[in-house]
Amino acid sequence: MNLESKIYVAGHRGLVGSALMRQLQAQGYTNLVTRTHAELDLTDQAAVREFFAAEKPEYVLLAAAKVGGIHANNTYPAEFIRQNLAIQTNVIHEAWRNDVRRLLFLGSSCIYPKDCPQPIKEEYLLTGPLEPTNRPYALAKIAGIEMCWSYNRQYGTKYMAAMPTNLYGPGDNYDLNNSHVLPALIRKMHEAKQRGDKEVVVWGTGTPKREFLYSDDMAEACIYLLEQPEAQLQPLFGDDQPPLVNVGCGEDLTIRELAELVRDVVGFEGELTFDTSKPDGTMRKLMDVSRINGLGWQRKMQLKQGIALSYQDMLCKIK
DSSP states (O other): OTTTTTEEETTSHHHHHHHHHHHHHTTTTEEEEETHHHTEEEEEEHHHHHHHHOOOOOOEEEOOOHHHHHHHHHHHHHHOOOOOOOOHHHHHHHHTTTTTTTEEEEGGGGOOOTTTTTSSSSSGGSSOOOGGHHHHHHHHHHHHHHHHHHHHHOOOOEEEEEEEEEEEEOOOOOOOTSSOOHHHHHHHHHHHHHHOOOOEEEOOOOOEEEOEEEHHHHHHHHHHHSSHHHHHGGGSSSSSSEEEESSSOOOOOOHHHHHHHHHHHHTOOSSEEEETOOOOOOSSSSOOHHHHHHHOOOOOHHHHHHHHHHHHHHHHOOO
């Protein structure tokens, strides 16, 4: 890419997409194309076809998706599979039809089997059953990876799939019912502090381990991948493996440790109790990031500092 390359960021208002926009602008990219959902419904095949024919982007960052935590996935499984399949099918196909140079498809670590070995290597894809609580979303994302790989093999495209670990940061969703664990804990601790509560109840046993990556670090990694010369990325474009790259920090902690860290950052002084009647989800999801580290990328933001920045972001949102 060069700084004048025409880059379409699909889903530019979400946690992932807004981070991509910040990083692209910070690095000096000037020809960025965006559309809100009201301007372009990516599940509408005809509308997506018309958009690509008119704009002719050179590069695509596909961050648009229907996302949510355990509660949202359990409540709206049909929407999670239908909308995500439609979005990625329309965008990837029209990227090919309009000669997009490179496309980067964003997924999630939930694509990997529930009980696969740790840390999770890219080669563990499709080697075992998925976590039931987010299976529809995971299957949609796996289909997106397969679609990128299939187009590469049949049409010679250079499409990649980046699978970030659990993300957090500016632009996150802090709704207590539909958000992921870290932003939900930030909101929960803050409201408990405001009310003067003596305890905060955390879903599950507190024993599962999770890895967290600051959204701007993830965005930097994605741009880094698009910028690499083809020779550097050649192993991703063979017939023997999908063009898949894990993006994470390679470190995890228990949900209990996370809750304690959030409590410290927010300044809540009460106790933590754990509701063991609520689901834990997968017990551990630590990404093996040796592939992207081998390409020369490393994360920068430490977790405690990132949580503090996210807390400030939430305070600005709820004022």
